[in-house]
Amino acid sequence: MEKPVILAVDDEPAVLSAVARDLRREYGARYRVMRADSGQTALEIVRELKLRNVPVALFLVDQRMPLMSGVEFLEEAIGVFPEAKRVLLTAYADTEAAIRAINDVGLNHYLMKPWDPPEDHLYPVLTDLLDDWQVSFAPPFEGIRVVGHQWSAQSHQVKNFLARNLVPYQWMDVEIDGEARDLLELSGSDGSRLPLVLFPHGPSLVQPTNLEIANEIGLKTRPGLPFYDLVIVGAGPAGLAAAVYGASEGLSTLLIEGEAPGGQAGTSSRIENYLGFPSGLSGGDLTRRAVAQASRFGAEILTPLQTTGVRLQDPYRFVTLTDGSEVSCHTLLISTGVSYRTLDAPGIERLAGAGVYYGAAITEALACQDKDVFVVGAGNSAGQAAVYLSRFARSVTMLVRGESLARSMSHYLVAQIETHEKITVLARSSVAEVKGDASLEEVVIADAVTGDTRSAPAYALFIFIGARPRTDWVADLVERDSAGFIPTGPGVMRDGQRPRGWGLDRDPFLLETSVPGIFAAGDVRQRSVKRIASAVGEGSMAVQFVHQYLSRVPE
Numbered sequence: 334m335e336k337p338v339i340l341a342v343d344d345e346p347a348v349l350s351a352v353a354r355d356l357r358r359e360y361g362a363r364y365r366v367m368r369a370d371s372g373q374t375a376l377e378i379v380r381e382l383k384l385r386n387v388p389v390a391l392f393l394v395d396q397r398m399p400l401m402s403g404v405e406f407l408e409e410a411i412g413v414f415p416e417a418k419r420v421l422l423t424a425y426a427d428t429e430a431a432i433r434a435i436n437d438v439g440l441n442h443y444l445m446k447p448w449d450p451p452e453d454h455l456y457p458v459l460t461d462l463l464d465d466w467q468v469s470f471a472p473p474f475e476g477i478r479v480v481g482h483q484w485s486a487q488s489h490q491v492k493n494f495l496a497r498n499l500v501p502y503q504w505m506d507v508e509i510d511g512e513a514r515d516l517l518e519l520s521g522s523d524g525s526r527l528p529l530v531l532f533p534h535g536p537s538l539v540q541p542t543n544l545e546i547a548n549e550i551g552l553k554t555r556p557g558l559p560f561y562d563l564v565i566v567g568a569g570p571a572g573l574a575a576a577v578y579g580a581s582e583g584l585s586t587l588l589i590e591g592e593a594p595g596g597q598a599g600t601s602s603r604i605e606n607y608l609g610f611p612s613g614l615s616g617g618d619l620t621r622r623a624v625a626q627a628s629r630f631g632a633e634i635l636t637p638l639q640t641t642g643v644r645l646q647d648p649y650r651f652v653t654l655t656d657g658s659e660v661s662c663h664t665l666l667i668s669t670g671v672s673y674r675t676l677d678a679p680g681i682e683r684l685a686g687a688g689v690y691y692g693a694a695i696t697e698a699l700a701c702q703d704k705d706v707f708v709v710g711a712g713n714s715a716g717q718a719a720v721y722l723s724r725f726a727r728s729v730t731m732l733v734r735g736e737s738l739a740r741s742m743s744h745y746l747v748a749q750i751e752t753h754e755k756i757t758v759l760a761r762s763s764v765a766e767v768k769g770d771a772s773l774e775e776v777v778i779a780d781a782v783t784g785d786t787r788s789a790p791a792y793a794l795f796i797f798i799g800a801r802p803r804t805d806w807v808a809d810l811v812e813r814d815s816a817g818f819i820p821t822g823p824g825v826m827r828d829g830q831r832p833r834g835w836g837l838d839r840d841p842f843l844l845e846t847s848v849p850g851i852f853a854a855g856d857v858r859q860r861s862v863k864r865i866a867s868a869v870g871e872g873s874m875a876v877q878f879v880h881q882y883l884s885r886v887p888e
């Protein structure tokens with residue numbers, strides 16, 4: 334934490350230097366002594382400190398200053414730092430003003446100038462006040478503060494990005510938090526563009542992009558080398574496992590992630606079926622461990638950076654990044670997984686991020702305290718979300734198209750849901766429409782058999798309805814099936830023939846795509862199992878094929 338501040342304010346340069354010198358000598362180890370030569374300058378410092386979340390312990394202010402007196406300054410400054418102690422530097426003639434200030438601004442003390450020797454006239458008073466301040470001082474939250482509106486899609490996006498990158502932050506809702514409104518005012522914002530993101534020791538950004546946030550929090554967004562043995566695109570379980578094995582086995586390895594490491598698994602509130610964790614673990618925990626492991630072995634991880642294309646210039650593969658730059662490699666692993674399908678119903682698009690969320694149960698769950706929420710979907714991800722949300726919400730209603738959950742959800746989850754008193758499953762039901770002005774207020778539910786509809790009040794709707802592979806960026810080069818999944822190994826052979834343009838005297842390896850040296854692993858692969866363990870397994874296996882490929886690639 335930055336040291337709390339003692340702010341000395343005096344318009345006479347010699348006096349200001351002397352007081353700052355004396356303060357530093359006695360308190361410099363525990364406090365940062367700052368100085369200002371006018372009330373106006375001091376107020377600017379006060380605003381800046383508040384935005385950076387640095388506390389002020391004491392104001393030591395000259396009463397006689399042109400334009401703004403000491404008391405006038407204190408009147409404003411204590412609105413920003415009400416806990417700070419207040420001491421006025423006065424001459425004999427100011428005694429009356431100082432006494433009035435005891436009532437007006439809660440003045441703690443007034444000192445006569447000069448205060449020499451400070452051991453007798455300055456330190457005893459100030460030490461007493463500072464000790465007093467310390468006792469009641471609650472250290473401020475030291476991380477990033479996000480000031481926004483619960484129903485703003487941009488605020489949701491920022492919170493989600495920070496949470497998924499495992500960066501702690503404090504959420505401050507302008508609707509219910511007076512301090513949030515104060516911060517907006519101090520920053521000069523009229524609140525029309527939210528969120529305002531305040532970085533400790535750094536700038537305040539309005540509606541920052543993920544890339545801007547990444548730069549502030551020190552995520553790596555540029556490759557360190559122009560060329561790698563192995564470039565992996567997508568840092569879900571498959572990509573992270575490949576990075577661990579690739580880097581630990583001596584390959585120069587670059588892992589590129591478009592949003593946040595962890596992929597779909599990173600959004601899971603509780604993974605109960607992953608080997609070695611009998612009481613389960615959260616997706617965030619798994620991600621944190623995997624990222625640390627891959628980094629420890631020397632894998633480079635870039636976040637958030639999307640790849641937009643790939644081209645061949647044998648023996649090199651060139652991957653294009655969003656900014657148009659390229660990074661080259663001998664081998665490429667596609668582990669870009671799948672993303673949620675969007676729900677097509679009136680109102681959904683408009684209210685996305687404002688009560689309607691795709692797979693964002695963890696980020697928004699706290700806000701659902703004692704509310705009625707809905708989950709759409711019948712897979713494991715929907716089931717996990719329902720169980721997790723039930724810890725906060727008053728009621729969780731699952732809208733399921735089919736007859737029951739049993740066909741699409743793991744048995745252990747079905748059992749939890751069926752016996753959960755807060756969760757209701759509405760089978761043969763779908764969302765016909767969502768309604769609300771600024772945020773979701775109502776879900777219109779359709780009965781699949783009768784076609785009847787009915788409305789229910791809703792605070793939030795979480796959608797988990799199947800997935801689409803994220804492979805458009807390789808469409809020009811790599812073979813895909815009609816749904817966009819990537820076939821590998823035997824899947825790219827046609828009647829015993831190798832893919833067109835293959836050009837090598839061997840068949841594709843098990844996880845190799847229709848292009849030599851380009852591999853696919855995890856959910857993105859045609860007919861993959863869609864489980865964390867299988868994605869991890871495939872990512873690890875892919876590295877074995879990478880070695881085999883590299884052993885024969887011309888230098």
Ligand SMILES: Cc1cc2nc3c(=O)[nH]c(=O)nc-3n(C[C@H](O)[C@H](O)[C@H](O)COP(=O)(O)OP(=O)(O)OC[C@H]3O[C@@H](n4cnc5c(N)ncnc54)[C@H](O)[C@@H]3O)c2cc1C
Nearest residue numbers: 567569570571591596597598640670714855856863864865
């Ligand atoms: C909520 C939820 C709970 C789940 N729970 C379980 C469970 O309990 N047990 C279980 O076994 N499975 C579970 N699953 C399924 C499991 O998470 C997936 O099977 C697994 O994550 C697939 O891993 P992957 O690495 O193949 O892809 P993903 O996890 O989908 O990761 C792909 C990554 O690639 C990135 N990416 C995509 N395109 C690009 C691009 N162009 N450039 C850069 N990056 C890109 C994405 O941002 C993403 O991070 C769950 C899934 C969800 C959604």
